[in-house]
Amino acid sequence: MEHQHKEHALLAEDFNANEPRVNWHDETLWWIRQKRDKIAWSIPEWEELREAASRIKHNVLGNLHDYLLEFERKAQENGAIVHWAADAAEHNKIVLQLLQEQGVKRMVKSKSMLTEECHLNPYLDEHGIEVIDTDLGERIVQLAKEPPSHIVLPCIHKKKEEIGELFHEHLGTPAGNADPKFLTAAARQHLRKEFIQSRVAITGVNFAVAETGEMVVCTNEGNADMGAHLADVHIACMGIEKIIPQRKHLGVFLRLLARSATGQPITTYSSHFRSPKAGQQLHIVLVDNGRSRQLGREDFRNSLKCIRCGACMNTCPVYRRSGGHSYHNAIAGPIGAILAPNLDMKEYADLPFASTLCGSCSNVCPVKIDIHQQLYKWRQVITQEGYAKKTKAAGMHAMNIVLSKPGIYKTAGGVGRWVMRTFPAVVNNGMNPWFKQREMPAPPKQSFADWYKKNRPE
Amino acid sequence: MKVGLFIPCYIDQFYPQVGIATLSLLEKLGCDVVYPQGQTCCGQPMANSGFEHLTHGCNELFVNHFENFDYIVAPSGSCVLHIKDHLHVDGKEQAATHIRQRIYELAEFLTDVLKVDNLKAKFPHKVGVHQACHGQRGLGLAQMSELVAAPFSKPQQLLNMVEGLELIELKRADECCGFGGTFCVFEEAVSVKMGKDRIADHVNNGAEYITGNDVSCLMHLEGILRRQKSNVKVLHIAEILNSI
Amino acid sequence: MSRESILAAIKNNQPDHQALPDLDAFRRPDTGDPAAFKKVVEALGGQVFEISSYTEIQALIAEHYTDLNKVVAIQDSYLPGAATQWETGDGRQLEDVDLAIIPGQFGVAENGAIWITENEVKVRVLPFITQHLAVVVAAKDILATMHDAYEERIARPESGFGVFIAGPSKTADIEQSLVLGAHGAKSLTVFLYTPKP
Numbered sequence: 001m002e003h004q005h006k007e008h009a010l011l012a013e014d015f016n017a018n019e020p021r022v023n024w025h026d027e028t029l030w031w032i033r034q035k036r037d038k039i040a041w042s043i044p045e046w047e048e049l050r051e052a053a054s055r056i057k058h059n060v061l062g063n064l065h066d067y068l069l070e071f072e073r074k075a076q077e078n079g080a081i082v083h084w085a086a087d088a089a090e091h092n093k094i095v096l097q098l099l100q101e102q103g104v105k106r107m108v109k110s111k112s113m114l115t116e117e118c119h120l121n122p123y124l125d126e127h128g129i130e131v132i133d134t135d136l137g138e139r140i141v142q143l144a145k146e147p148p149s150h151i152v153l154p155c156i157h158k159k160k161e162e163i164g165e166l167f168h169e170h171l172g173t174p175a176g177n178a179d180p181k182f183l184t185a186a187a188r189q190h191l192r193k194e195f196i197q198s199r200v201a202i203t204g205v206n207f208a209v210a211e212t213g214e215m216v217v218c219t220n221e222g223n224a225d226m227g228a229h230l231a232d233v234h235i236a237c238m239g240i241e242k243i244i245p246q247r248k249h250l251g252v253f254l255r256l257l258a259r260s261a262t263g264q265p266i267t268t269y270s271s272h273f274r275s276p277k278a279g280q281q282l283h284i285v286l287v288d289n290g291r292s293r294q295l296g297r298e299d300f301r302n303s304l305k306c307i308r309c310g311a312c313m314n315t316c317p318v319y320r321r322s323g324g325h326s327y328h329n330a331i332a333g334p335i336g337a338i339l340a341p342n343l344d345m346k347e348y349a350d351l352p353f354a355s356t357l358c359g360s361c362s363n364v365c366p367v368k369i370d371i372h373q374q375l376y377k378w379r380q381v382i383t384q385e386g387y388a389k390k391t392k393a394a395g396m397h398a399m400n401i402v403l404s405k406p407g408i409y410k411t412a413g414g415v416g417r418w419v420m421r422t423f424p425a426v427v428n429n430g431m432n433p434w435f436k437q438r439e440m441p442a443p444p445k446q447s448f449a450d451w452y453k454k455n456r457p458e
Numbered sequence: 459m460k461v462g463l464f465i466p467c468y469i470d471q472f473y474p475q476v477g478i479a480t481l482s483l484l485e486k487l488g489c490d491v492v493y494p495q496g497q498t499c500c501g502q503p504m505a506n507s508g509f510e511h512l513t514h515g516c517n518e519l520f521v522n523h524f525e526n527f528d529y530i531v532a533p534s535g536s537c538v539l540h541i542k543d544h545l546h547v548d549g550k551e552q553a554a555t556h557i558r559q560r561i562y563e564l565a566e567f568l569t570d571v572l573k574v575d576n577l578k579a580k581f582p583h584k585v586g587v588h589q590a591c592h593g594q595r596g597l598g599l600a601q602m603s604e605l606v607a608a609p610f611s612k613p614q615q616l617l618n619m620v621e622g623l624e625l626i627e628l629k630r631a632d633e634c635c636g637f638g639g640t641f642c643v644f645e646e647a648v649s650v651k652m653g654k655d656r657i658a659d660h661v662n663n664g665a666e667y668i669t670g671n672d673v674s675c676l677m678h679l680e681g682i683l684r685r686q687k688s689n690v691k692v693l694h695i696a697e698i699l700n701s702i
Numbered sequence: 703m704s705r706e707s708i709l710a711a712i713k714n715n716q717p718d719h720q721a722l723p724d725l726d727a728f729r730r731p732d733t734g735d736p737a738a739f740k741k742v743v744e745a746l747g748g749q750v751f752e753i754s755s756y757t758e759i760q761a762l763i764a765e766h767y768t769d770l771n772k773v774v775a776i777q778d779s780y781l782p783g784a785a786t787q788w789e790t791g792d793g794r795q796l797e798d799v800d801l802a803i804i805p806g807q808f809g810v811a812e813n814g815a816i817w818i819t820e821n822e823v824k825v826r827v828l829p830f831i832t833q834h835l836a837v838v839v840a841a842k843d844i845l846a847t848m849h850d851a852y853e854e855r856i857a858r859p860e861s862g863f864g865v866f867i868a869g870p871s872k873t874a875d876i877e878q879s880l881v882l883g884a885h886g887a888k889s890l891t892v893f894l895y896t897p898k899p
Contacts, residue, residue, distance in 0.1 A: 059722045295717075298717070
């Protein structure tokens, strides 16, 4: 079956059609990477903190079964209702049912990459329920009918003029006004009305503490709190890997999260939701959606340590120059590229190849996920499972024949250099992607092996 | 000390002068160097493309050629890293392990094994160092900008011994150039853009030469420089360390 | 039912147990530095006033705020004559609050965060829905790091809701331009309180 979308390389090529815009995108994200560096350097024990975070998460992976049961028990004792969803479809169904019980047609949602992963918004829309995303960046992409392009900075790909136009069209701001301060104030007014009216609020979850049954939600804007504290029903949706063992472990993760994400010492709000407020219902939806399967993949289970800070995207030289949408997945960038093949190996077979394996992602990761090594390993798995392109496979087999037989290698190399010298057009043409924007190396008359034979005779 | 010289396939075919400079430098420093004829490739181009299962032939060849040396040295961080991480041969695991532990990229061999503290080299030019990722983040040839740790750089340590050479500072000290093996053709647009941006950083900071420990990155950068008709040239670090 | 199948799959697939790391090395034996705390809060866009008596609050508010129609003060001593009866309702009654003055349990020097719980603010939405927020924290209650906070002060939850607040509500979603006042309080004032000896 044909892919319904283009692959990363083609989407990235489209993105690169506008070079000044690529430069702008790259510089903006690089600036965030620099802020992250600066604040990391202000913590002398930074590397030890990363190690501790990684080890806490490793402990979680090894005890996830018991921690989930402990969390469920405590949450129930706290007065929450806990639901379990095996996959995205079940998650969406549970949420829909809760909304239908309340009879609401419109509700607010703060940032939750899980609900993006499950495609909750379009599902609810099909059932006549309008979701208002309340994170400013998410609201902007929602108005533009686009998915977020970054897990922390959803509209990092948008220029303020484009946002001004969107707001003019949807919120009635004056045409041509693209001042971020003005637009933010307009969104504040618009969304305050939604918060006040909304009887149900959905939030994501950053950390769920097994020991206490509480959930921590981090925002800068305060939108999760505005939604959840005003609503009669708070629905918190979380992947099962969000569990941490004890409350004191929040100290480690809250020190790392915002510093890694945006270079701030901590998000403005780190809200600890333990029990529903008087008269309120608190529902927690625990979602698997492939996570238990990933847990069983020894080479890839560490990807479940991710705390969704986005540092790997900000540092990734490929992400910065191809844009989040080129990954055609809810989670873009290096972390998206190691999570997505677990969800659908065929659909996302291109993503682990959208990397130079430079390794910068693994170095900034606050929980020390070996991202670039997993990219390499996914390439092997995808190829073994038969999802490599046929042309690529043929090329690799040919390469193998040449490289594993010294005689053939010697002849092929000599012939190749001779062809390049004698008929440069055979190599230097539009069919050769190397040559499109690069010259081929000038072929020398003799190889090193030939030179050595002549100059260092035995 | 018997040193086996590993000259990766594309250096052998396209950049023999890098192999020659490496050999001559090691000989000058008193090593007994042998280049085993018949060697081809470390297998990385296939492995990084998802075809590691096809690399058995390359691996066997590699072990046969290099199992009897005290050290194996190559002028390519990337190929060395691949061998270190992935060289395994059924029935010859002991030899493979010996090689994995004894293979060195040229610069680290000079600083860590030979403990070179002076070089009779002269290169009166402004030089930018391209820290190739596999050498830097994989082999640890230099400190990485992402980590909170003391700075060091083995290539720069050596370049500082070269008379007249002036190292330039870059805005982004260790960003990837976009070569990335087959990435350079399968993701042509991003690959070239990354290369152009790396070059601009060097050019804006006054580099006359761009050097590094990986010819693959340099080949990519050179391809773009030549297309831009730039005067800036690329040289492998061996060529500079060997220049008089 | 999915619960059992999910739990079974996890049990089957989870790796061997590994011990949790010891976090004691991250603790700071000394107490937090109020000056460092102040610096971080200011860097986050907040303002800090050092006071030695709650009676100073009233004058500072008169000096630094204009157009305050409705002010909620958790303690009468913060601002005599502030709004009354504000607690009744589901939170929506606070839509028109211009300023809320609330106590914070403690502050954290490394990141400027202040711990606030439902026990003090009574209505959870208050510190978020108010246009401007002021928090009173004792200088002796500044801790060095988040580890000290969790281990010394909030090892166990003591209310249904608690929050660390660090600076005013903000966003940089539009081209990374920092704008204060996204959905929560547009400004944050901290009254750092040291009683006269």
